[in-house]
Amino acid sequence: MNIRLFPMLAISLIPSVAAAQDLTTIQNLNQKFSQAFNAGDFSTVAGHYADNAILLPPGSDIVKGRASIEKFWAAAGDQVSDLKLDAVDVKPLGANAAREVGTFSLKSKGPQPQAMDGKYVVIWEKAGSDWKLATDIWNMNK
Amino acid sequence: MNIRLFPMLAISLIPSVAAAQDLTTIQNLNQKFSQAFNAGDFSTVAGHYADNAILLPPGSDIVKGRASIEKFWAAAGDQVSDLKLDAVDVKPLGANAAREVGTFSLKSKGPQPQAMDGKYVVIWEKAGSDWKLATDIWNMNK
DSSP, rough: OOOOOOOHHHHHHHHHHHHHHHHHHHHHHHHHHHHHTTTTTTHHHHHTTTEEEEETTTTTTTTTSSSHHHHHHHHHHHHHEEEEEEEEEEEEEESSEEEEEEEEEEOOOOOSOOEEEEEEEEEEEETEEEEEEEEEEEEEEO | OTTTHHHEEEEEHHHHHHHHHHHHHHHHHEEEEEEEEHHHHHHHHHHHHEEEEEEETTSOOEEEEEHHHHHHHHHHHHHEEEEEEEEEEEESSSSSSSEEEEEEEEEESSOOOOOOEEEEEEEHHHHEEEEEEEEEEEEOOO
């Protein structure tokens, strides 16, 4: 395609190309997040969050800041395993943020592990060239 | 203040003024939302959402679109009342979106009403001059 002949078309394609790149980046980050969680590496899990990130877990008050978030996930790691994250939709919001909607599954630990699934909304924000989790909330489907 | 003498200062103030205006606008919308819900006016409740909004309720699959969202809230109105919403933090994301974190309380209906409280994250998007709910997720604290 000769974009000089279709300048408006070229411009109109930019958001969807950016969104597709963001989706791939975010899917890769999700995979690293769940791998780290399942390996018990909560420092790496917490490294996905912005310094001043806000976590809103079910059955808990709001958790603020990366250090508190690391403690939360370390405690969660005693209870559950086999975390899997699936991005359903990523939408850019301005130049440096994106809203992701996704689903997840995990298993309770113990003699009779239970499978559970739920859904989440996260806000990613760009810190330099890195995407960091700024807001993270989820709930269970049942 | 003579802003011609302090052009950088004037520019640096713009985001916080915009954020304060957004917070007031959003607090007013929250009040209208909860008033409509508590009055059983689910059409007005649904009117707060964008056409293609995404609702992620606990104990439910994802609900998509304003018509389905109205049905969801009408069913919820049979179970709960006395909804109160409190914005904790509103953060602009680009020129036409904002992320709100808030807390809520409500009461179950029935012979022995139970008070419950929780927290939410919503993404507001500007449609023309109106703010509409584009993504809405919440969970309970206990």
